[in-house]
Amino acid sequence: MSTETTERQILDVKGLNCPQPLLKAKKALQGVPVGGLLEVYATDPGARDDFASFCRSTGQELVEQKEEGGAYVFLLRRKK
Amino acid sequence: MEEVSVRTLVASLAFLAGIVFGATAQKTHFCTMGAISDVVVMEDFRRFRSWLLAIAVGMVVSQAMWATGLVDLDASIYRTANLGWAGAIIGGLMFGFGMTLAGGCGNKALVRIGGGNLKSAVVFMVVGITAYMTLRGLIALARIELEGATNVNLGMPQGLDAILGAVTGIPSAALRLVLTAAAAGAILWWCFKDEAFRTSTKDVVAGVVIGLMVPTGWYITGVVGNDEFEPTPLFSFTFIAPIGESLQYLMTFTGASINFGIATVGGVITGSFLMAVATGTFRVEAFTGARDMIGNLSGAVLMGAGGVLALGCTIGQGLTGLSTLAVGSVLAFLSILAGGFYGIKYQEEGSFGGALRAALTRG
Numbered sequence: 433m434s435t436e437t438t439e440r441q442i443l444d445v446k447g448l449n450c451p452q453p454l455l456k457a458k459k460a461l462q463g464v465p466v467g468g469l470l471e472v473y474a475t476d477p478g479a480r481d482d483f484a485s486f487c488r489s490t491g492q493e494l495v496e497q498k499e500e501g502g503a504y505v506f507l508l509r510r511k512k
Numbered sequence: 513m514e515e516v517s518v519r520t521l522v523a524s525l526a527f528l529a530g531i532v533f534g535a536t537a538q539k540t541h542f543c544t545m546g547a548i549s550d551v552v553v554m555e556d557f558r559r560f561r562s563w564l565l566a567i568a569v570g571m572v573v574s575q576a577m578w579a580t581g582l583v584d585l586d587a588s589i590y591r592t593a594n595l596g597w598a599g600a601i602i603g604g605l606m607f608g609f610g611m612t613l614a615g616g617c618g619n620k621a622l623v624r625i626g627g628g629n630l631k632s633a634v635v636f637m638v639v640g641i642t643a644y645m646t647l648r649g650l651i652a653l654a655r656i657e658l659e660g661a662t663n664v665n666l667g668m669p670q671g672l673d674a675i676l677g678a679v680t681g682i683p684s685a686a687l688r689l690v691l692t693a694a695a696a697g698a699i700l701w702w703c704f705k706d707e708a709f710r711t712s713t714k715d716v717v718a719g720v721v722i723g724l725m726v727p728t729g730w731y732i733t734g735v736v737g738n739d740e741f742e743p744t745p746l747f748s749f750t751f752i753a754p755i756g757e758s759l760q761y762l763m764t765f766t767g768a769s770i771n772f773g774i775a776t777v778g779g780v781i782t783g784s785f786l787m788a789v790a791t792g793t794f795r796v797e798a799f800t801g802a803r804d805m806i807g808n809l810s811g812a813v814l815m816g817a818g819g820v821l822a823l824g825c826t827i828g829q830g831l832t833g834l835s836t837l838a839v840g841s842v843l844a845f846l847s848i849l850a851g852g853f854y855g856i857k858y859q860e861e862g863s864f865g866g867a868l869r870a871a872l873t874r875g
Contacts, residue, residue, distance in 0.1 A: 447800035449615035449624075449631070451549040455860050458553060477627055477793050478541050489554040502795070 440469035446503050449476050454486055457508070461492065464510045469495065472506040479504045518739040523775040525732045530779015531786070533725050533749065537623045538787040540718035542566075544826035545616040548608075548852040552860070561703040562715040563826075567834050568699040569723025574748075574835035575692045577727055579685065583734035587746045589823060590838040591669040596823060598662035599655070600843035603821025604829070607752075608851020610814025612859065613807040614639075617826040618751035618815060622777060626784025629797040631804070635812040636755060642816025643756035651817055658821070670839045691837055725749050726835045733772050747772045748835075750828025751780075752819030822847070 443460045445453040453474045464470050472483070480497065483506045487494040496507040536542065540562075547559035578585045585591060611617045614635045615624060621639065624632035645651040668674045673687040680687075703719075704710055729748025737744025754773025761768045788794040799805045819825045822844040824833050830848060833841030858867035 447797060448804065449629070449797070450543075450546060451553060451612065451856055451859060454549070454553050455856075458860075475795060475797060477624075477788075477795065478543070478546065481541050485550065485556050485558075486554050489556045 437465075437468055440471045440507070443470060443472045446473050446475045448474070450478055450482065453479055454482050457483070457486070457506075458490075461508065461510050466510050466512065468510055470508045470510065472508065473503045474506065475503050479506070483508070518737055518742055518744065519769065519771075522732055522737040522744050522772055523770045525736060526729070526772045526775035527779040527782075529725060529728050529732065530776035530781075531783035532779075533619075533722065533776070534623055534626055534780035534783025534785075535787040536718060536721045536783075537619065537780070538627060538784040538793075539791065540714040542715075542718035542722055543616055543620055544830060545611045545620060545852060548849065549612070549856050552853060552856040556708075557706065558709050558712050558715045561706065561709045562719040563830070564699045565703050565716065565719025566723035566726075566831055568696040568703075569720055570726035570831050570835040571692055571837070572696045573724060573727040574730055575688055575837075577730055577734075579689070583730045583746065585730070585746070585836045586669050586671075587734075588730075588748075588836055590829075590833040590836045590841055591671050591674075593666045593668055593670060595664045595666055595670045595840055596659055596662075596821075597664065597840065597843055598658055599821040599823065600829075600840045601822075601847045602658070603818040603823075604844040604847025605851035605854075606814045606818030607822055607825060608818075608848035608853070609855040609858075610811040610818060610851075611826070611848075612811070612852055612855030614811030614815060615808065618755055618819065619780065619825070619827050621812075622751065622755075622780040623784040624797075626781045626786075627788040628794045631797060631799055631808050634799075635808055635815075637759065638809055638812035639752065639816040639819075640755045640759035642813050643752050643820050644760060646817045646820035647753060647756060651820075655821055671837045672839060672842070673837055675839065688837060722831070726832050729772065729776075729832065737772075744772070748832040749776060750824050750832055751777065752816060752825045752828065756816070756820075818851075 441464055443457055445456050453476055457472050461470055491512055493509040493511050495509050498505050542562060544563055547563045550556040550559050577583050618639060621632040621635045646655055668678060672691055673684040677684040677687050726748050733744045733747045754777050758774045758777040761774050822829055826848055829841045829844035834845060854867055854871055857871045861867045861870050
């Protein structure tokens with residue numbers, strides 16, 4: 433049973449280029465409880481496409497995506 | 513009115529073609545390293561299909577140009593009788609692995625520079641220096657030793673068509689038709705059977721546009737550049753040696769002459785820059801620290817040396833070379849894929865041994 437929380441782990445991959453942001457996010461997500469949130473800060477221009485594809489392909493939820501202070505911020509929820 | 517020299521015309525058209533290439537890659541995120549990474553990290557084959565679609569398009573149109581007599585692809589370096597199989601494999605593996613550390617291949621470095629990435633500007637310089645060292649400098653000594661010890665002279669162009677033709681007695685031209693139809697047909701079937709790819713407009717458009725860049729290059733050098741007094745070497749898109757030549761060109765400008773490759777390097781950066789500004793995605797990026805720097809620099813060295821050893825990169829061999837049906841291109845392409853695959857696994861697992869184990873058990 434998954435319990436959705438508002439508590440979030442933070443992952444800062446600003447300044448890193450692919451494949452690093454996704455690899456680190458994938459690994460970080462494994463440490464997040466199912467239903468938990470991971471907030472990722474990235475600057476790679478391909479990040480928007482990458483994280484959308486990642487969630488689509490792996491069945492995770494892209495709760496929110498925004499730009500803040502020159503970085504992309506992705507809020508992922510672990511669904512499985 | 514003063515006549516424009518053929519060299520200037522070729523360079524100008526190459527620059528413009530480069531702009532289209534760079535702008536397209538920037539907008540669609542077409543990325544050969546990304547293609548491999550997407551498959552390994554999240555089993556997403558769309559960008560890989562985009563690359564294959566480009567191969568199919570490039571092959572069909574290039575072979576059609578050859579069949580109709582517009583160009584003679586036997587004159588390209590890819591079809592040389594001197595088969596550098598060891599360079600293709602070793603260089604391909606090095607290049608594939610290196611590109612995963614450097615944020616992408618040579619072309620991607622140019623696209624990233626256009627997008628504001630200073631790391632890629634450094635990668636560009638290291639690739640250029642290393643490539644030129646492998647072409648004509650210190651590393652060339654090792655390259656020449658390797659080639660001397662392992663190269664095989666086939667006594668005919670190293671095209672799959674020529675080799676099969678020699679074995680079966682069937683004329684090469686007919687075999688080219690069959691091989692192209694078979695390869696392109698298989699690729700098109702495999703690409704478009706997938707709904708996710710079919711509906712991904714940007715990936716399909718990228719595949720078609722970038723695929724068309726290859727015959728565009730053949731046309732610019734082989735048709736427009738076909739001057740009886742100053743014939744232009746038959747050339748199409750490739751990036752490693754040209755990056756080296758571009759650096760050298762910038763440094764020796766007063767006594768140097770531009771060529772197709774150098775002009776395309778400038779074009780890709782320009783096209784990417786224009787698109788980045790137009791879409792508001794221009795952003796300055798820099799190294800985050802020692803680890804980031806070591807990765808990018810190592811990757812750049814591997815790409816510079818590997819790309820020259822293999823006679824080309826993901827675009828040079830993986831697109832242009834394959835369009836000529838050259839055996840060396842197939843070897844290089846497969847080796848680059850293997851090196852890239854291993855490179856992503858290495859970064860995922862964190863160690864060379866772990867990556868090898870992960871790669872072999874993947875099945």
